[in-house]
Amino acid sequence: MDEVTPVPDRPQFYVVPVPEGEDMASVDNPQALLDAAIAASDFEPPVIPDDDPRPLIRANNEEIAVDWLRQTIGTGSLRNYFLRGGQLVHCVTLGEEGHTVPKNGHLDFDQVSISTVGTVLATLSDSYRFRRWDARKKSEVTLLFPRQPASDVVLAPARLPHVRTLRGVVNTPIVRADGSILTEAGYDDQTGLLYLPNEINIDYIADRPTTQDVGHALSWLALLVADFPFDSPDDLATYIGALMIPLLRDIAPPPYKMLAINAHAAGSGKSFLAEALRVIHHGKDGGVVRSGVPHAPDELRKWITSVLDTGGGGVVQIDNVRGGLGGDVLEGLLTSYRYNDRRLGASENVHSVNDRLWVVTGNNITLKGDMARRTLWSNINPGVENPERRTGPAGGKVWRIQEQTGLPFPAFVQKYRSELLHALLVLLRSWTVSGRPVDSSVPTSDSFGYVTQVVRGILGHCGISGQFDPPQAKQMSEDDQELAQLLHSVVAWRGSEWWSAAEMLKACDSGPFGQGQSSFDVSVVPMQKNGRLPSSISLGKWLGHRRQRGIDGLQLLEYVDRTKKSYWSVQAIATGS
Amino acid sequence: MADEPVRWGMAEQVEPILQSRLDADKRGGIPMEWVLWRFGYQAQVDGSRLVLPCPFHADSRPSFTIRVAEDGTELAGCWSCPDKAHGDLFDLIGWLTGVTEFAQVTAMLPGLRAQLAADTVWASMPRRVLAPPERQDPETLGALAASALAAVAADHSLLQQLIDWKRDTDKGWQHLTPGYLMREWRVGIVPDRTETRQVSNPDSAPYDSYTRLVRGQQIVVPHFDAAGLCRGLKTRYVGGKLYSMRGSDLSSLYGAWRPRRFDTAVLCEGESDAWITDRLAGDRMDVYALPYGAAGPKPEWLDFLAGRRVLLAFDGDEAGQKATKLWTK
Numbered sequence: 074m075d076e077v078t079p080v081p082d083r084p085q086f087y088v089v090p091v092p093e094g095e096d097m098a099s100v101d102n103p104q105a106l107l108d109a110a111i112a113a114s115d116f117e118p119p120v121i122p123d124d125d126p127r128p129l130i131r132a133n134n135e136e137i138a139v140d141w142l143r144q145t146i147g148t149g150s151l152r153n154y155f156l157r158g159g160q161l162v163h164c165v166t167l168g169e170e171g172h173t174v175p176k177n178g179h180l181d182f183d184q185v186s187i188s189t190v191g192t193v194l195a196t197l198s199d200s201y202r203f204r205r206w207d208a209r210k211k212s213e214v215t216l217l218f219p220r221q222p223a224s225d226v227v228l229a230p231a232r233l234p235h236v237r238t239l240r241g242v243v244n245t246p247i248v249r250a251d252g253s254i255l256t257e258a259g260y261d262d263q264t265g266l267l268y269l270p271n272e273i274n275i276d277y278i279a280d281r282p283t284t285q286d287v288g289h290a291l292s293w294l295a296l297l298v299a300d301f302p303f304d305s306p307d308d309l310a311t312y313i314g315a316l317m318i319p320l321l322r323d324i325a326p327p328p329y330k331m332l333a334i335n336a337h338a339a340g341s342g343k344s345f346l347a348e349a350l351r352v353i354h355h356g357k358d359g360g361v362v363r364s365g366v367p368h369a370p371d372e373l374r375k376w377i378t379s380v381l382d383t384g385g386g387g388v389v390q391i392d393n394v395r396g397g398l399g400g401d402v403l404e405g406l407l408t409s410y411r412y413n414d415r416r417l418g419a420s421e422n423v424h425s426v427n428d429r430l431w432v433v434t435g436n437n438i439t440l441k442g443d444m445a446r447r448t449l450w451s452n453i454n455p456g457v458e459n460p461e462r463r464t465g466p467a468g469g470k471v472w473r474i475q476e477q478t479g480l481p482f483p484a485f486v487q488k489y490r491s492e493l494l495h496a497l498l499v500l501l502r503s504w505t506v507s508g509r510p511v512d513s514s515v516p517t518s519d520s521f522g523y524v525t526q527v528v529r530g531i532l533g534h535c536g537i538s539g540q541f542d543p544p545q546a547k548q549m550s551e552d553d554q555e556l557a558q559l560l561h562s563v564v565a566w567r568g569s570e571w572w573s574a575a576e577m578l579k580a581c582d583s584g585p586f587g588q589g590q591s592s593f594d595v596s597v598v599p600m601q602k603n604g605r606l607p608s609s610i611s612l613g614k615w616l617g618h619r620r621q622r623g624i625d626g627l628q629l630l631e632y633v634d635r636t637k638k639s640y641w642s643v644q645a646i647a648t649g650s
Numbered sequence: 651m652a653d654e655p656v657r658w659g660m661a662e663q664v665e666p667i668l669q670s671r672l673d674a675d676k677r678g679g680i681p682m683e684w685v686l687w688r689f690g691y692q693a694q695v696d697g698s699r700l701v702l703p704c705p706f707h708a709d710s711r712p713s714f715t716i717r718v719a720e721d722g723t724e725l726a727g728c729w730s731c732p733d734k735a736h737g738d739l740f741d742l743i744g745w746l747t748g749v750t751e752f753a754q755v756t757a758m759l760p761g762l763r764a765q766l767a768a769d770t771v772w773a774s775m776p777r778r779v780l781a782p783p784e785r786q787d788p789e790t791l792g793a794l795a796a797s798a799l800a801a802v803a804a805d806h807s808l809l810q811q812l813i814d815w816k817r818d819t820d821k822g823w824q825h826l827t828p829g830y831l832m833r834e835w836r837v838g839i840v841p842d843r844t845e846t847r848q849v850s851n852p853d854s855a856p857y858d859s860y861t862r863l864v865r866g867q868q869i870v871v872p873h874f875d876a877a878g879l880c881r882g883l884k885t886r887y888v889g890g891k892l893y894s895m896r897g898s899d900l901s902s903l904y905g906a907w908r909p910r911r912f913d914t915a916v917l918c919e920g921e922s923d924a925w926i927t928d929r930l931a932g933d934r935m936d937v938y939a940l941p942y943g944a945a946g947p948k949p950e951w952l953d954f955l956a957g958r959r960v961l962l963a964f965d966g967d968e969a970g971q972k973a974t975k976l977w978t979k
Contacts, residue, residue: 103930
């Protein structure tokens with residue numbers, strides 16, 4: 074029988090806590106130090122309860138702790154930390170190690186939250202236990218993770234080796250740039266997007282959808298919009314196109330125009346349409362919804378910052394806007410992919426990505442400034458006096474959806490969300506395999522042109538009649554309407570002759586007691602807040618702000634003579650489309 | 651044969667060939683000096699070794715050495731970097747490149763061999779082939795240690811001077827006596843002696859050497875291995891530092907020759923720490939010291955300490971902390 078040589082046990086090491094800068098020869102009381110070491114050598118580590126699954130980490134000093142955290146964050150239980158806009162953010166990460174399944178099945182609203190030292194410490198306490206050696210107690214003691222290492226990581230996240238870059242969060246499958254469909258939950262390396270499916274179960278999507286598949290998909294979309302009285306096929310096409318936009322973010326990148334679902338009377342169903350858009354792409358608890366837009370620019374800016382900073386997903390629903398919609402903040406937001414602003418309560422900038430589809434609803438929405446070019450219009454018109462009293466669509470007694478599914482519209486969207494999304498993805502897949510035709514007649518001189526080209530191409534491929542974002546739908550803003558009226562009145566007054574602001578005001582004069590007949594239509598002149606005519610200087614400034622703007626085929630030109638006096642003329646101009 | 655592609659089923663034949671190739675590389679096939687030179691570090695001859703400022707820490711005096719072991723393997727290490735205290739060619743390449751996987755390091759070797767063969771500048775430089783250090787015969791060293799012990803027995807005033815001088819700064823020395831050091835640690839004294847030293851001159855081969863007289867009495871600290879053979883000596887003046895005598899082999903833990911009495915041991919960083927610790931706690935645990943300052947563990951040391959509880963009592967400085975980390979890793 075062979076002799077078996079026993080494998081010697083590895084020595085067990087215990088550290089004698091020699092003070093810094095000392096050694097055993099120089100230390101004040103080596104006897105006490107050794108006694109401590111002897112006691113430590115007899116120390117039995119406490120038994121860790123088996124039901125506590127948190128790994129045990131020894132963080133004897135802050136340097137060890139920060140090294141450990143740098144190497145750990147972005148992996149394992151801390152995998153749900155990402156780098157977004159130069160900041161460390163924390164996400165719900167379904168489908169990955171480290172994710173937490175929502176207990177009631179619903180996702181939290183704040184799918185992305187900015188990491189602070191406090192939140193990192195809280196997460197660490199939740200995921201790990203920490204110990205350090207206590208020289209006085211001669212034993213290991215439990216501790217909370219030290220604050221400084223957590224702060225180091227939060228303040229300098231760009232150097233963390235395992236933290237991935239996050240482009241955005243989606244709650245639905247999307248079509249990747251190469252035409253494949255992102256269906257696997259979790260972080261997608263290819264797109265940089267985090268896919269968090271929310272109560273969704275998408276059926277198989279064929280690589281090459283058949284005509285029958287496309288027809289089936291179209292019938293789902295037809296059912297979705299069956300009960301809504303869109304003003305024209307173009308309005309319907311614009312809405313269907315808007316439904317597809319959040320799925321296209323990798324093919325036709327943002328920014329996107331704002332979708333305005335407009336009606337002439339309350340109760341027309343515009344909020345249902347906006348809600349459907351949000352629910353389809355986020356589930357009933359996801360996305361962002363609010364009523365009205367803050368009119369103070371600072372408030373609007375703060376709200377937008379908070380939405381982009383913390384929310385996830387692709388649709389922001391704003392119901393029942395009143396008054397003119399526009400202003401620098403909104404205009405800047407809709408034409409910019411990057412959105413920078415100061416973080417609330419801190420002296421630091423937020424670098425966010427505006428990858429959202431902003432959807433507003435309202436009755437007779439009016440636009441201000443340059444918003445017309447940045448808006449998609451989808452008008453609905455029930456054609457009755459009190460739309461809210463309808464019990465069915467025009468020409469029918471029962472709502473079509475109610476008839477076919479037995480559900481009211483909101484419940485239908487919630488229940489059949491997966492089927493509706495499946496229908497959209499089938500159409501997109503079909504468009505992809507057919508070579509991605511686009512409508513190249515759409516000018517791409519602005520940031521929205523390519524999106525319109527793509528969406529029109531998809532709708533055209535699927536045989537959906539009507540034009541997405543038709544040029545004639547561009548509603549004139551209040552300001553443009555005002556200028557157009559003035560220019561037409563000037564043409565009637567002086568043709569293309571040159572005139573001054575003072576001459577225009579003089580022509581408005583109807584005599585000292587209003588008994589005369591003015592030669593110019595006073596109602597088109599911009600009045601002061603007190604209802605009086607402006608001075609010639611004020612009118613000149615007003616005209617100066619609108620110099621050379623083309624509207625309704627007319628253009629306002631200025632000539633300044635040697636005495637610096639301005640003269641104006643209205644000339645015909647060719648229209649762009 | 652070595653250039654043929656490795657096929658399945660050939661591993662048993664190929665592996666020894668690869669191993670011998672790796673051994674050849676370690677034994678000067680790829681000189682460490684050339685590797686360092688390629689990375690921009692110039693080594694100087696110092697006795698039987700090469701020295702250079704450590705590439706891995708701010709170094710005012712050269713503390714990184716290259717030497718040759720008895721089997722011809724080149725060894726490199728830094729006195730001040732416990733995690734780089736001793737390593738072979740592969741360790742050195744790993745330290746310089748930051749690569750930690752052995753397989754990745756060996757994957758670099760064919761490229762390095764090709765670079766070395768094509769390096770005409772290196773070929774034109776004076777060739778400095780390091781030889782293994784001449785080891786003193788254990789019997790000779792043992793005789794020297796015995797005579798030193800006899801000398802201190804006759805007159806231990808020098809040892810007393812050392813204790814008196816040291817206890818002003820290091821309080822632990824107050825627990826030491828000449829008799830204890832003689833009896834327990836075989837510390838002795840040698841009279842005047844002559845010593846041959848080699849000095850640096852990179853342009854000459856063989857190296858310049860001269861003989862000097864080590865004047866005055868010196869305290870001798872002998873290092874015995876576990877079998878009781880004297881493998882090395884360290885000497886010091888009162889007011890000076892401990893230096894190992896030429897030809898010493900300090901590969902065993904200091905104190906390894908002493909009888910094992912307890913399951914608990916203390917491992918100190920230097921000889922004097924071991925003396926004081928043993929004086930204070932020698933009735934409860936065995937005491938050893940690292941033979942040449944803070945360093946990580948060697949496999950034979952771990953084998954020696956296997957199955958025991960070991961208290962690590964290294965210095966409270968950066969080097970001591972690094973060494974502690976390496977031992978407890």
